[in-house]
Amino acid sequence: MNTVRPESIALFCLTPGGVALAQRLREALPLTCFTSEKLLQPGFIPFGGSFAQTVQQAFSQYSALVFIAATGIVVRVIAPMLCDKLQDPAIVVMDERAEHVISLLSGHMGGANELTRQLATLLNADPVITTATDVNQMAALDTLAAKLDATMQDFRQVVKTINQMLVSQQRVGLWWDDDFAGSAQQYDTRGFIPVDHLDSLPALDALVCVTLRDALPPQKIPLYKLVPKRVVAGIGCRRDTQPQTVALLLNQQLAENHFDPLALRAIGSVTLKQHEPALLELAKNHQIPFDIFSVDQLSEHEHRFPASEFVRLTVGVGSVSQPAAWLMSNGKLVGRTLKQQGVTITLGVSDRC
Incomplete structure (x- = not known):
C-alpha cells in the first residue's frame, strides 16, 4: 500500500508561474x-532527459507527485505508468x-485526497475531490x-463492496478489538455504525472488524476482518535452513498465539543472517521488511x-530471536519462544502505524 510521507513529494512545474508557486509551497x-533547464531556480532539479522521462522515474521513487500544469498534460504523461490503486503514487494537479x-489519482490509499486538502489550505484554493465517499462526507474503508x-x-x-454500501446508505458496522478500541477516536469512521460487542449486534447489513485475531465468532451477516500489521517476529536459524521449514514454524507460532498471518509486520535477525535464503524468501513472500540488527x-x-x-x-551474541523481537516491538513480546x-x-506486537 502506498502511504504519502511529506518528505517523499515530488513537484513538477512547467511555466514561470508554476515555478513561482512551487517556491511558495517549498516554504511550507x-x-x-523539478523543472526545465531554462526555468531552473536555486534548489530545483532539472528534468533528466525530458519531462516525461523524469516523471516516469519519479513515479516509482516518490509516494506523491504534484503537478502545476494542465490536467490533460498530466493524464497523458502518467497514463503509460498506471498500474494499481494499491501501488500507484498519489497524483495531485493544480x-x-x-x-x-485536484486529487487525480490514488485518492484514498495513496493519500491524494488528504494531500489535496493540505495544499488547498496552504494556498486558500478550492480542493477538487470526486471520490464518492468523500462527496457524501463519509469515511472510506481503504482510507481507514x-x-x-x-x-x-x-x-x-x-473495499469496493463496503464503500458502495456506505454511499448507498446501507448499515455497515465497525467493531474494534480491545487492542485498538482505545485509539478508535483518532480515525475517520463517518458512515460506519459503532459496534461495542460481537454478541449483541444492532441491525446491520455487514460488519467490519479491526483485529489481529485469526478467528472471530461467526455472524449471520457478512463479516470482514481489517487486520493491522503489528506483529513482528525475531528469528534465529542455522545456516541453510530450508525456507519451507522456517515458513511452517512461523505459521505455527502465529497460530499458537491466535494471530492472523496478515498481521505480520516485519521479521528481524542478526547481521550475520542478512543473506540467509530462508529469511529473505520469508520476507519476500509476506512482502514485509527484513530488519537487521548488529551484535x-x-x-x-x-x-x-x-x-x-x-x-x-x-554469531557473537547468546540470543537472537528474543532481543530482535524486543527491539522491533519496544519490549512487547507475546507468548513463548519457539525452538x-x-x-x-519470538513474536512481539508493535504499536507503530
Whole structure:
C-alpha cells in the first residue's frame, strides 16, 4: 500500500508561474521540485532527459507527485505508468494561479485526497475531490486501512463492496478489538455504525472488524476482518535452513498465539543472517521488511533472556530471536519462544502505524 510521507513529494512545474508557486509551497512543505533547464531556480532539479522521462522515474521513487500544469498534460504523461490503486503514487494537479487543487489519482490509499486538502489550505484554493465517499462526507474503508497500516483478504473487492454500501446508505458496522478500541477516536469512521460487542449486534447489513485475531465468532451477516500489521517476529536459524521449514514454524507460532498471518509486520535477525535464503524468501513472500540488527544492538538486551553459548560462539551474541523481537516491538513480546529444528522464533506486537 502506498502511504504519502511529506518528505517523499515530488513537484513538477512547467511555466514561470508554476515555478513561482512551487517556491511558495517549498516554504511550507519539504518538496523535491523539478523543472526545465531554462526555468531552473536555486534548489530545483532539472528534468533528466525530458519531462516525461523524469516523471516516469519519479513515479516509482516518490509516494506523491504534484503537478502545476494542465490536467490533460498530466493524464497523458502518467497514463503509460498506471498500474494499481494499491501501488500507484498519489497524483495531485493544480493550476499556476492556485485556484484549484485536484486529487487525480490514488485518492484514498495513496493519500491524494488528504494531500489535496493540505495544499488547498496552504494556498486558500478550492480542493477538487470526486471520490464518492468523500462527496457524501463519509469515511472510506481503504482510507481507514491506510491510516491503520492494515489489510484484509480480497482487499480490493471488499473495499469496493463496503464503500458502495456506505454511499448507498446501507448499515455497515465497525467493531474494534480491545487492542485498538482505545485509539478508535483518532480515525475517520463517518458512515460506519459503532459496534461495542460481537454478541449483541444492532441491525446491520455487514460488519467490519479491526483485529489481529485469526478467528472471530461467526455472524449471520457478512463479516470482514481489517487486520493491522503489528506483529513482528525475531528469528534465529542455522545456516541453510530450508525456507519451507522456517515458513511452517512461523505459521505455527502465529497460530499458537491466535494471530492472523496478515498481521505480520516485519521479521528481524542478526547481521550475520542478512543473506540467509530462508529469511529473505520469508520476507519476500509476506512482502514485509527484513530488519537487521548488529551484535551490539542485540547484546544490549541479551541479559533479559536465556543465552546459548553455542549461539554466542556462532554469531557473537547468546540470543537472537528474543532481543530482535524486543527491539522491533519496544519490549512487547507475546507468548513463548519457539525452538524447533534449529530455528528460534519470538513474536512481539508493535504499536507503530
